[in-house]
Amino acid sequence: MQSALTIDRERIATAAIDPTAIREQFPILSEIVYGKNLVYLDNAASSQKPLAVTQALDKYYASQHANVHRGVHALSDRATEAYENARKLACQFVNAEHVREIIFVRGTTEGLNLVASSYGRHRLKPGDEILVSEMEHHSNIVPWQIIAEQTGSRVRMIPMDDSGQIIQEEYLELLHEKTAIVAITYVANSLGTVNPIKQMTQRAHDVGAVVVVDAAQAAPHLEIDVRELECDFLTLSGHKMYGPTGIGILYGREELLDAMPPYQGGGEMIKRVTFSGSEYAEIPHKFEAGTPNIADSVGFGEAAKFMWNIGFDAIASHEHQLLEYCHERAEEFSDIRIFGMAPQKSGVFAFEIDGIHAHDIGTIVDREGVAIRVGHHCAMPVMRHFNVAATARASFAVYNSIEDIDRLFDALDNARELFNG
Amino acid sequence: MMDDLKALYQEVIIDHSRSPRNFGSLESANCSAAGVNPLCGDELTLHCILDADEIIQDIRFVGRGCAISLASASIMTEMLRGKTKTEAEKLFDQFHARVTGTADGPLVDIGKLEVLSGVREFPTRVKCATLAWHTALAAINKTDEQVTTE
Structure with missing residues (x-):
């Protein structure tokens, strides 16, 4: 080639x-x-933004903005529609089955921290292992180290060879019944390597581990299909794929998200609050505490359309x-x-x-x-x-x-x- | 090519970066410090011998970095040998003012360090030029602390 x-x-x-x-x-x-x-x-650090994206931000603030999901007035309706429409576009962008499997986050770093914190804390036991490849960005290493320390689990490195490819034999050696999570990048930011996610996911599932994919560098280049990849979680950033900064998405399989505790508490993520306890909202809102980044979600949707058009x-x-x-x-x-x-x-x-x-x-x-x-x-x-x-x-x-x-x-x-x- | 680049990468700088003076460890050092630039991963360890009168008797460094940081460390070690701690600190203040373009009044003679003054046109590289100095001052001040506790 x-x-x-x-x-x-x-x-x-x-x-x-x-x-x-x-x-x-x-x-x-x-x-x-x-x-x-x-x-x-x-x-690879951050792409520039087409007019379609910046104009969509202008239009949103000029004619659609209010807070979402709570107003009874017309603008709140418009904002809510714009935000939830962006979620539909994001769902299509990664080909998820359900719109509720898409959580808006600040970017890949927050997506990975959400999974490490919420899923990791809930699932990891002392002695469990988290496999992370040698070519990961720090944001797919450090959150796992933090949660490993808190749960008594352990981060192990999957080595790569000198061409910058994960050594698959070593990966298979490392996988065993103690492996709880495999966290790998789809495309390595420092090398450009595209990893065989589907194949690695299948092997991880063979031992009962879940797979978390860092797709920050894949999103601007590859058509992402979470159902084809069979991964459990996948996260990416808008600003690397022609969208605004401060917005990204986390895809998670519905049954995993349903079982996970919330990441942050606050407004928007609850059904009912009393001093004897609170009931949380359904996914995806359970993971979106506080007023979301509505404008940039709209910009994210425009960025997805920009890429589809090309x-x-x-x-x-x-x-x-x-x-x-x-x-x-x-x-x-x-x-x-x-x-x-x-x-x-x-x-x-x-x-x-x-x-x-x-x-x-x-x-x-x-x-x-x-x-x-x-x-x-x-x-x-x-x-x-x-x-x-x-x-x-x-x-x-x-x-x-x-x-x-x-x-x-x-x-x-x-x-x-x-x-x- | 642009003049400011030529002013930054003078022959003296390239020469010092390729063949840094006083490069290596110092067995009898009584003060050392490590400096890193976390933005770029450059690292430098500085060893020196500070005598009872706070005079820098010897000073050497090891590490890796860009041409600016290596040349700055190399020239600094040449300049600091024989200087007192106070003189070293004063020289750093003058050097810092020169590379950040914040010097007031008439230009002070900073000797050989003058070759690094082109850095002022490149604000993102000031940290490269000052890493060795921050590390050196940390080293000699640490000794001061140890001396006081003794």
Whole structure:
């Protein structure tokens, strides 16, 4: 898939996506930084937002806003309808069976903390094990460590190989009757690896464990289908998939959510409150204490529509072509080391240049208008695996073009010039 | 290429980052401290010998980081050897004011540290330039505390 390729600009140019037309929907991409046209390649950290999303937020606040689920007036009705309609769109986005299986959260981090705290506290016993892969983002490690400490259970690491793939034999070795939870990322943020979630879920279910999927990096690139994956929980963030910040979703299987205690207490999540005790609302409201993030849920729904309009096949093929081109360009340079060479990989190009620290690369390319991420990417165990303190990472979105990658490689030449004279 | 980049990555900086001076451990150190930049994962450990008159007799460091943080640590160790704790603290204040662009009045002579003044055009990199200094001050102040308790 990534070998014996020749650079075929025409093929890429005639692909299903025309980045030029898409860019018109993203005003921020016309920004000038340090006198240069912006090249935004930090999409895995957060993507930019199309006009459809920002206009939906404007429209919501201009004509629909009130609090939800409690007013008897017209605006409250409109807001409630907008919010619950967004939940329906989110349900379709992950192909859940029931709308009540979708909980709005602040983002993936909150989704994972909700499961760790509520499901974990309820289910984990001393001696139980939680399996977490070596390539997880800190947000899919730390919540498990916290709940393990509180419940006397234990977090164990599923190792990966040097290409950035989970070693499946090791995973099978680690799975046994004490395994209560398997928490894995669908797509690794620091490497781009796409993990075989369905297969890993089936093996976890064989020993009675539940599977929690971090889909933050998958949502912008892959069509997510929780029924096909058979996972028990899946969570993702709106802001990485062209939606607003501060909104994400948690999918949980109905019978699991029904059995779980609430995550936070407050308004909206109760049926009846007395000083002798309270009765909780049905799912999903049981997990949505307080006034929800109504406006951004509407923006989330618009982001889902934006992606459907382009189509997941077109998105995947466009980003794959950008990645292939990037890998081919990298092959021209013997001083570039790429991190993450899994055959199944999304649009992440993580690398280092011999003799130049990632931070210096980040600063130098920034002055050329090229935005990339440098650092440990909230994945310190991955950095430790490769014995580096930091890497540089370019990550792609639908609006990126071949020219953007050429601009990155031109900017990298500046780094070489400064360091090597 | 932009002038501010050339001012930041001067030859002296690249040279110090490639061949840091006073790099390594110091067996007889009587004060040490570790510094990390949690944002980027860079880490640095500083060892020094502070004598009874609070004069830095020797100072060495180990660690990894970007060109700015390594060069800053390297140049700092050259500058601090032979200085008193008070002189070290004063120099840091002057250096900090220079790299953050907050110096008042006429420019103070900060000697070789001048090569790092290009950092002021790159606010996100000030932490890289000051990591070694914060670590050094933590090291020499820790000794002070130990001395007092003794």
